[in-house]
Amino acid sequence: MSGAGTFLGMPAFPHNAAAAVQDSQLRFNLRKATHTIRGKRAAVVGELPDWAELRRAGKEIKDHTLRHLDRYLLQLEEAVTAAGGHVHWASDAKEANRIVADLVKATGETSVVKVKSMATQEIGLNEALQEEGITAYETDLAELIVQLGDDWPSHILVPAIHRNRAEIREIFQEKMAEWGRAAPEELTDEPRALAEAARLHLRERFLSTKVAVSGANFMIAETGTLVVLESEGNGRMCLTLPETLISVVGVEKLLPTWRDLEVFLQLLPRSSTGERMNPYTSTWTGATEGQEFHLVLLDNGRTDVLADEVGRQALRCIRCSACLNVCPVYERAGGHAYGSVYPGPIGAILTPQLRGTASAIDASLPYASSLCGACFEACPVAIDIPEVLVHLRGKVRHARAERLGMRAAGWIFDRPSRLARVQRLGGRLRRFVPGRLPGPLSAWTDTREIPDIPAESFRDWWNRTDGGAR
Amino acid sequence: MTAGAPADPRPAAEIGTGTSANSRERILARIRSAVAGAPDAPITRSYRTSPEATDVIGLFAERVADYRAVVHVVDGSEAAATIRAAMARQGAVRLVVPDGLPAEWAPDDPVADDPRLTAAELDAVDGVITGCAVGIAETGTIVLDAGPGQGRRALTLVPDYHLCVVRADQIVAGVPEAVARLDPARPLTWISGPSATSDIELNRVEGVHGPRTLEVVVVR
Numbered sequence: 089m090s091g092a093g094t095f096l097g098m099p100a101f102p103h104n105a106a107a108a109v110q111d112s113q114l115r116f117n118l119r120k121a122t123h124t125i126r127g128k129r130a131a132v133v134g135e136l137p138d139w140a141e142l143r144r145a146g147k148e149i150k151d152h153t154l155r156h157l158d159r160y161l162l163q164l165e166e167a168v169t170a171a172g173g174h175v176h177w178a179s180d181a182k183e184a185n186r187i188v189a190d191l192v193k194a195t196g197e198t199s200v201v202k203v204k205s206m207a208t209q210e211i212g213l214n215e216a217l218q219e220e221g222i223t224a225y226e227t228d229l230a231e232l233i234v235q236l237g238d239d240w241p242s243h244i245l246v247p248a249i250h251r252n253r254a255e256i257r258e259i260f261q262e263k264m265a266e267w268g269r270a271a272p273e274e275l276t277d278e279p280r281a282l283a284e285a286a287r288l289h290l291r292e293r294f295l296s297t298k299v300a301v302s303g304a305n306f307m308i309a310e311t312g313t314l315v316v317l318e319s320e321g322n323g324r325m326c327l328t329l330p331e332t333l334i335s336v337v338g339v340e341k342l343l344p345t346w347r348d349l350e351v352f353l354q355l356l357p358r359s360s361t362g363e364r365m366n367p368y369t370s371t372w373t374g375a376t377e378g379q380e381f382h383l384v385l386l387d388n389g390r391t392d393v394l395a396d397e398v399g400r401q402a403l404r405c406i407r408c409s410a411c412l413n414v415c416p417v418y419e420r421a422g423g424h425a426y427g428s429v430y431p432g433p434i435g436a437i438l439t440p441q442l443r444g445t446a447s448a449i450d451a452s453l454p455y456a457s458s459l460c461g462a463c464f465e466a467c468p469v470a471i472d473i474p475e476v477l478v479h480l481r482g483k484v485r486h487a488r489a490e491r492l493g494m495r496a497a498g499w500i501f502d503r504p505s506r507l508a509r510v511q512r513l514g515g516r517l518r519r520f521v522p523g524r525l526p527g528p529l530s531a532w533t534d535t536r537e538i539p540d541i542p543a544e545s546f547r548d549w550w551n552r553t554d555g556g557a558r
Numbered sequence: 559m560t561a562g563a564p565a566d567p568r569p570a571a572e573i574g575t576g577t578s579a580n581s582r583e584r585i586l587a588r589i590r591s592a593v594a595g596a597p598d599a600p601i602t603r604s605y606r607t608s609p610e611a612t613d614v615i616g617l618f619a620e621r622v623a624d625y626r627a628v629v630h631v632v633d634g635s636e637a638a639a640t641i642r643a644a645m646a647r648q649g650a651v652r653l654v655v656p657d658g659l660p661a662e663w664a665p666d667d668p669v670a671d672d673p674r675l676t677a678a679e680l681d682a683v684d685g686v687i688t689g690c691a692v693g694i695a696e697t698g699t700i701v702l703d704a705g706p707g708q709g710r711r712a713l714t715l716v717p718d719y720h721l722c723v724v725r726a727d728q729i730v731a732g733v734p735e736a737v738a739r740l741d742p743a744r745p746l747t748w749i750s751g752p753s754a755t756s757d758i759e760l761n762r763v764e765g766v767h768g769p770r771t772l773e774v775v776v777v778r
Contacts (some may be wrong), residue, residue, distance in 0.1 A: 102732050117641075117759070119758050120759070120760070121759070124760045125760065127566055133776050137606070138604075138605040141602075141604045141605035141606075142605045144602055144604070145601060145603055145604075145605055146601055148600065148601045148602060149601055151599035152598070152599040152600070152601055154593070154599075155592065155593055155596055155597075155598060155599050156593075157589045158586045158589045158593075161586070161589075162584075162586070164693075171743075174570070174571050176573070176574040176578045176687070177574075177578045177579075177581040177582040177585055178578070179581040179582060179584055179585060180576075183578075183581060186574075187573060187574040187578065189572040190568075190574065191570055191573050191574075191662045194568060194569070194570040194573060195570070205642035227767075228757070229755045229757040229758070229766065230755075230757035233757070246756065246757055246760065248757060248758075249760075252759060253758055253759055256758055257570040279758040279759065279761040279763050280763050282758055283755055283758065283763040283765070283766050286766065287765075287766055287767060290767065291767075292679070293677055294677075294767065295681060295716075296677075308742065311742040311743070313742045319753065319754050319755055319756070319766075320753050320754070320755045320766035320767050320768070321715060321753035321766055321767035321768025322767045323770075324711065324715050324747065324766070324767075324768060325715065325767050327711075328711040328712050328715060329677055329712060329716075332570075339589075344740045346737065347737060347738070349737050350607070350733050350736075350737040350738075351605065353733050353737070353748075354733050357697075361756065363693075363750070364621065364696070364697040364698060364750070365697035365698065365699045365748070365750035366750065367625070367749065367750050367751050367752070367753050367754050367768070368747065368748065368749060368750075368753065368768060369746075369747070369748035370711075370745075370747055370748075371742065371746040371748075372745045372746075373742060373745070374664065376745045377704075377745060378713065380570065382570065384574075387585045387588070391585060391588035391589055391592055394588075394589060394592040394593065395588075395591070395592035395595075396730065400592075434724070446671075526639060
């Protein structure tokens with residue numbers, strides 16, 4: 089995951105989380121939000137008698153697609169090209185950004201409107217376009233709040249979940265004028281009034297901008313069709329009104345056949361927003377209604393993830409965010425602590441695999457979990473996130489003191505006689521064990537109590553008393 | 559806001575074809591080595607493909623209304639009067655009428671999309687009246703496929719009021735039947751209620767960029 093210089097200098101997760109839990113406003117916002125979506129999701133999932141079967145089909149369709157990804161990508165390329173679209177391939181963020189910038193320049197335009205897209209955030213497209221003199225305008229309400237506030241998204245579905253209405257009103261009043269139509273003088277902090285301000289701010293831009301950039305929720309290999317799910321209509325505006333449409337999509341977003349949508353158009357809206365169906369879904373195949381259409385297929389680390397037998401299941405993710413909304417850690421630490429555009433449990437397994445674990449933040453992510461398993465249960469494509477977390481913990485390079493300690497423990501536990509000797513020694517010296525361990529071992533006692541060491545081990549007691557009989 | 563970007567002299571279709579061609583081979587090769595030897599993954603489809611629904615029209619009307627859209631269920635003979643009454647209530651006089659809409663549903667003074675209306679002209683009309691391709695009862699969804707009586711996608715997006723007429727025989731019980739009925743080669747718009755956002759403290763607000771009012775007339 090190169091390109092997004094986003095959070096790479098960030099401190100590790102525990103440091104970020106410790107700061108975040110001190111923010112009572114953030115905790116209040118997050119608790120309210122996650123519990124609301126959680127409840128709605130449970131209700132609409134409970135409505136479907138065949139949820140388990142849909143979930144199984146969703147998982148298997150994704151696994152099958154990933155197994156034959158090369159074949160399906162070629163089929164997609166052929167179908168999109170036959171329908172008048174152009175397909176580009178990008179190995180990494182830099183290349184994808186280069187292709188998009190060149191395509192925009194070829195139109196002679198200096199601004200683009202954007203549909204909310206995780207992939208373009210991941211590659212830092214807006215910043216890359218800015219360097220080329222092209223302004224990218226976010227049009228999703230939450231992304232607009234994040235963009236105007238010069239902020240980072242903190243949730244996959246509701247990126248401004250960490251902001252309350254008063255903060256949003258302030259951002260609109262201070263920043264809207266710099267980006268276009270100013271906020272109304274009398275703007276209140278009523279959600280309805282704020283949404284109306286965004287409608288007015290963006291309306292003129294939608295009707296006049298010639299180039300749009302989007303991502304996609306699904307691509308259908310068989311037909312070359314792209315699918316975008318949304319709520320506000322900003323997606324439809326961007327997809328239908330401009331003359332040129334450029335879609336940047338991760339290679340894992342494929343589905344083999346048109347029919348497969350019958351599964352995913354049930355799984356995604358119910359898992360994501362807790363609705364039976366999201367307000368708007370658009371599908372288009374190649375160049376539509378006279379538009380010029382470019383598809384940029386993005387790797388950017390995905391083929392590395394695919395090569396890991398345990399970790400590759402993370403590529404099944406359909407970005408619904410159900411795992412965030414049930415996670416006790418996310419609910420308290422918030423999205424920014426994860427230092428990536430992919431927060432929460434899915435971020436904890438996706439980011440270290442896409443970016444590697446060289447930086448402090450990325451090496452800490454596999455530990456940003458209590459392994460409670462709520463995410464696995466909520467996942468509509470049954471990604472076993474705890475399994476991948478444990479797998480990644482084994483791959484992260486550990487601190488020297490920890491490695492030595494584990495090696496010593498391994499040696500002791502290797503033979504019962506060694507263990508017994510150490511236990512007897514510990515029992516005799518138990519009065520001298522400090523409450524906190526010194527030096528590098530203090531990391532252990534910072535977050536844990538040292539257990540009381542008994543005078544005698546259970547095994548010794550059993551041998552001495554014949555199981556309590558003597 | 560921005561400095562002028564010099565226009566790229568190459569035709570857009572050629573952009574990225576140099577390095578992109580290498581990347582194409584590289585990505586495909588990396589995928590092949592990543593999945594080499596992985597077992598095939600069969601797909602089990604044991605979910606419902608045609609849900610049992612005794613009263614699909616009633617369920618459809620109820621589920622559309624759940625999204626805070628206005629719904630009427632009427633007999634064919636009442637359709638025209640219902641449409642006129644809805645327009646009067648909305649105060650909508652100038653409605654865009656796409657090609658192929660049955661004459662009895664059309665208002666007296668229709669706005670035609672011929673020559674093509676500009677986005678600004680669409681922004682200035684009172685609303686739009688269309689038919690649809692499919693209705694889905696279980697999710698309260700209407701699907702438009704730019705077929706007769708529906709027009710191009712922008713017609714149902716820019717105006718503030720969308721009046722949609724759904725024939726009872728177009729309503730299916732669940733999503734799988736709808737997917738089977740639709741043609742992926744056509745541009746599709748799936749509509750479930752008026753546009754909405756929950757981005758501000760998760761309070762649902764109807765009416766953002768799409769039509770703020772969706773009114774649905776189901777004709778038995």
